[in-house]
Amino acid sequence: MKCKEAEGFLIPYMDEKLAPRERAEVDLHLRACSSCAERAKGFTEVSGLLDAWEGIEPSPFFNARLERRIEQDAVSAGWLAGLGSALRNLPLGRPAFATAMVAVIFLAVVLVGYSPSTGESLAGREQQQMVASMAIEMDELVPVLEDWELLRNFEVLQELSIASVSQP
Amino acid sequence: MPLGELDISLKDRNLSGGSGFRDYMEAVTAGSDAEVMLRVKGGDESSFAYLLTKHRDPVVNYLYRMVQNAAVAEELAQEVFLRVYRARASYVPTAKFTTWLYRIATHVALNSLRNGRHARNETPLEELAGEKARGVRDPSPTVEENLVAETRALEIRRAVQSLPDKQRAAVILHKYQDLDYGQIAQSLECSQSAVKSLLFRAYETLRERLAHMAGGRS
Numbered sequence: 001m002k003c004k005e006a007e008g009f010l011i012p013y014m015d016e017k018l019a020p021r022e023r024a025e026v027d028l029h030l031r032a033c034s035s036c037a038e039r040a041k042g043f044t045e046v047s048g049l050l051d052a053w054e055g056i057e058p059s060p061f062f063n064a065r066l067e068r069r070i071e072q073d074a075v076s077a078g079w080l081a082g083l084g085s086a087l088r089n090l091p092l093g094r095p096a097f098a099t100a101m102v103a104v105i106f107l108a109v110v111l112v113g114y115s116p117s118t119g120e121s122l123a124g125r126e127q128q129q130m131v132a133s134m135a136i137e138m139d140e141l142v143p144v145l146e147d148w149e150l151l152r153n154f155e156v157l158q159e160l161s162i163a164s165v166s167q168p
Numbered sequence: 169m170p171l172g173e174l175d176i177s178l179k180d181r182n183l184s185g186g187s188g189f190r191d192y193m194e195a196v197t198a199g200s201d202a203e204v205m206l207r208v209k210g211g212d213e214s215s216f217a218y219l220l221t222k223h224r225d226p227v228v229n230y231l232y233r234m235v236q237n238a239a240v241a242e243e244l245a246q247e248v249f250l251r252v253y254r255a256r257a258s259y260v261p262t263a264k265f266t267t268w269l270y271r272i273a274t275h276v277a278l279n280s281l282r283n284g285r286h287a288r289n290e291t292p293l294e295e296l297a298g299e300k301a302r303g304v305r306d307p308s309p310t311v312e313e314n315l316v317a318e319t320r321a322l323e324i325r326r327a328v329q330s331l332p333d334k335q336r337a338a339v340i341l342h343k344y345q346d347l348d349y350g351q352i353a354q355s356l357e358c359s360q361s362a363v364k365s366l367l368f369r370a371y372e373t374l375r376e377r378l379a380h381m382a383g384g385r386s
Contacts, residue, residue: 042375
């Protein structure tokens with residue numbers, strides 16, 4: 001028997017749960033292997049140390065508390081059963097009830113699907129598009145405004161200059 | 169427990185029918201507490217009281233050693249017995265009652281540890297000595313002996329607490345609840361070889377952590 005194989009037997013060895021032949025094999029290995037022998041001894045010592053850990057006694061009200069919880073549980077179970085039977089006994093046929101449930105779920109999905117944040121993002125996108133198109137238009141206008149000849153011949157400006165001259 | 173002690177009668181327990189009788193025979197094979205649980209299934213409240221009386225202390229102590237807090241352990245034990253009572257209608261005695269019970273208890277304990285429910289009310293280990301007032305044993309040692317014993321117990325609890333949850337459960341079920349490897353495997357929902365592996369690793373860790381105490385133990 002090798003150490004790895006012996007490891008699998010050490011707990012049942014400590015518990016004295018091994019068959020006589022297996023126990024004899026482990027004993028043989030432990031006589032030859034000081035490391036495994038030390039481990040087996042250590043396991044038995046740990047088991048002895050664990051004996052020192054005392055238990056506790058439940059509170060004297062444990063049973064009474066449990067009884068109360070069972071009663072409360074029965075009450076809520078009765079309420080749920082009542083609700084279930086009330087739903088089952090609704091004066092609607094099963095297909096109608098199923099249709100109504102589908103409608104409610106559909107409505108819920110639609111309501112959940114619509115959210116103000118989506119609307120905001122849509123409005124924001126429209127605004128961005130508008131600003132972009134205005135920028136493009138400005139780009140087109142700038143060369144026109146820079147063309148002095150074109151502006152000088154612009155009728156509205158000519159009228160303005162006449163009016164300013166004629167004023168006292 | 170002998171059948172006569174529980175005054176089992178097929179008529180009393182609504183088990184005269186075909187499937188009921190089969191359940192009953194399976195319960196006889198599986199162990200006496202399973203029979204009693206079948207009486208609970210049949211509506212016998214006093215049988216539940218019997219099971220509670222028999223298993224309450226071991227279950228509370230199992231949970232106490234798992235979560236290391238007496239108040240939380242009691243709360244979890246309440247949950248365990250409530251689950252047992254709720255499951256009475258669907259109970260089928262496929263395993264020993266104790267195995268089924270500890271499977272529920274382990275589930276409750278591991279869930280609690282995972283959710284950190286016990287952490288909110290955690291009692292520092294140093295204060296656990298105060299719980300000794302509710303301890304099972306009542307020795308009359310000297311103050312010094314008490315101090316030494318408390319220090320040792322504290323170190324042991326710390327060492328066990330440092331184990332991973334499943335290893336801790338395996339050690340406690342093995343050492344204190346006296347379950348065999350098959351029962352531990354069913355409680356932890358793993359194979360028997362996995363249980364032996366968990367126990368080996370746990371004992372190895374404890375051996376290293378408690379090495380300084382091992383020599384001086386008498």
